[in-house]
Amino acid sequence: MTINKKPVEVPDSMKERKLVEFLREELDLTGVKNACEMKSCGACAVLVNNKSIRICNSVLKDVENCDVLTIEGMENEDGTLHPLQKAFIDxxxxxxxxxTPGMVLTAHAFLMENPKPTREQxxxxxxxxxxxxxxYQQIIDAVEAASEFYRK
Ligand code: FES
Ligand code: FES
Structure with a gap:
């Protein structure tokens, strides 16, 4: 698989390990959160092949050969924040x-597919x-403002 665009090899012995634990404990990618563990809250959302996926019940073998993006991988190559991250702050x-990491990544996947959304969408x-x-109000404002970037 790749994680934040870097190839990662996982030994067979680890394939049943929980993905959220692997990201947090082995790779120190602590933006992803383990909260409800019931796929109900979205705090554990990451992008898997550009789709927002809740990974609290996923194990490593579920993302074999996939591209995984966490909030830490969203920044630009020069280390500056992605416009959507910046909009959340602004x-x-x-x-x-x-x-926030789950919100930003879910919004990122949405805006890639829908660069000109209404507030209702x-x-x-x-x-x-x-x-x-x-x-919530400010979150909607931020996503609406950042949507302009996705139209370019
Ligand atoms: S931790 Fe709440 S949806 Fe996964
Ligand atoms: S849970 Fe605190 S900012 Fe959303």
């Missing part, structure tokens, strides 16, 4: 930050990503 869409795309700080 629009005050981050409070405690717990939901953005709301629907993110409706099952839960923010316990309830900053």
């Amino acid at each position: 629009y005050g869409a981050i409070q405690c930050g717990f939901c 953005i709301r629907k795309a993110l409706q099952s990503n839960l923010c316990r700080c309830t900053g």
